[in-house]
Amino acid sequence: MDKIKVAVIGVGHLGRFHAKKFTEIPEAELLAIVDINPERIEETLNLLEEKRHSIKTFTNYKEVIPLVDAVSIATPTITHYEIAKDFLFAGKAVFLEKPLAHELSLAEELVEISIKKNLPFQIGYIERFQEPVKKLLQNVRDPLFIEAHRLSSFTERNLDIDVILDLMIHDLDLTLLLKDYKKIEFIHAVGAPLFTPLPDIVNARVVFEDGTTCNFTASRISLNRQRKFRVFSKGAYYVVDTIEKSYLEVRVDLQKREYKLDRKSFPESDPLKEELVSFIKCIINGEKVKVTGESALKSLELAFQIKKQVENNFKKYL
Numbered sequence: 001m002d003k004i005k006v007a008v009i010g011v012g013h014l015g016r017f018h019a020k021k022f023t024e025i026p027e028a029e030l031l032a033i034v035d036i037n038p039e040r041i042e043e044t045l046n047l048l049e050e051k052r053h054s055i056k057t058f059t060n061y062k063e064v065i066p067l068v069d070a071v072s073i074a075t076p077t078i079t080h081y082e083i084a085k086d087f088l089f090a091g092k093a094v095f096l097e098k099p100l101a102h103e104l105s106l107a108e109e110l111v112e113i114s115i116k117k118n119l120p121f122q123i124g125y126i127e128r129f130q131e132p133v134k135k136l137l138q139n140v141r142d143p144l145f146i147e148a149h150r151l152s153s154f155t156e157r158n159l160d161i162d163v164i165l166d167l168m169i170h171d172l173d174l175t176l177l178l179k180d181y182k183k184i185e186f187i188h189a190v191g192a193p194l195f196t197p198l199p200d201i202v203n204a205r206v207v208f209e210d211g212t213t214c215n216f217t218a219s220r221i222s223l224n225r226q227r228k229f230r231v232f233s234k235g236a237y238y239v240v241d242t243i244e245k246s247y248l249e250v251r252v253d254l255q256k257r258e259y260k261l262d263r264k265s266f267p268e269s270d271p272l273k274e275e276l277v278s279f280i281k282c283i284i285n286g287e288k289v290k291v292t293g294e295s296a297l298k299s300l301e302l303a304f305q306i307k308k309q310v311e312n313n314f315k316k317y318l
Helices: 015-022 038-054 061-067 077-089 104-116 131-139 163-178 271-285 293-315
Strands: 004-009 028-034 056-058 070-073 093-097 121-124 143-151 184-192 201-208 213-219 226-233 236-241 246-253 258-265
Touching (some): 056 061, 061 077, 070 077, 093 271, 104 121, 121 293, 131 258
Parallel strands (some): 004 028, 070 093, 143 213
Antiparallel strands (some): 143 226, 184 201
16 A cells, blocks of 8 residues: 655644654655744754655645645644644544644534544544553553642743643543543632633542542643652552653552552653554554544543633632
């Protein structure tokens, strides 16, 4: 089979790395990169080194629709709906960075189009492709308590969305996956803007109907970066750190009052490349993508429920 012809739409902070990874995937041909800013296009071409001369460049994404088999969209969230819809209607496979869209109804429409047209539509939840996260998902059974801290310093990117859609949504996705999308009974959330008009720091408490309790903290105004996801279950405790790319499992023998540690690190893992390889292989093999639009909708819905709680609680102090 011929290589899958791919374009990357949006080559800012993340998109340029999408472009780089596609040049490393034998089954893919990076045909084009698109950005409204010519300077970002030139910076990306420099990153691609010797491959730069074989790659077409555009400032209007519509020009590449007839040229490609698949597209990776890494533009600001507010543009996701329009761009993804155009490619899906044209019958192209779409990889779309999270979140799906800035409004739930628009996200639902994108998923509906992809289902009707039976197209590969993968959402960029990169944490699912982290090796320590994959090990966590394999080993955890019946979590009792989940705690996640996702903290970053302030940067001039993703400012069209709040910290829930920007950062916390990764942990919401992993939690719903661990809980097999069971019903949620209670949500309480607080947050505040600081550098932007939108919440830049948020804490949310989510309780499932079966009693599993979750505490999420996300901040993009912190002095230090942190990406920790902790799970407590009966007789076991798990910690994943996706900055250190490490996994810790503590199992307790209640009778002997002893515990056993299992530590692993995955310094060579490349989750971005792995998720893009997965996308391309699903196209070639006609398989279901690993992160479907349907599952991404569930975490987006929870994110908007938390967002509403934050807004309601913030109004009390105005």
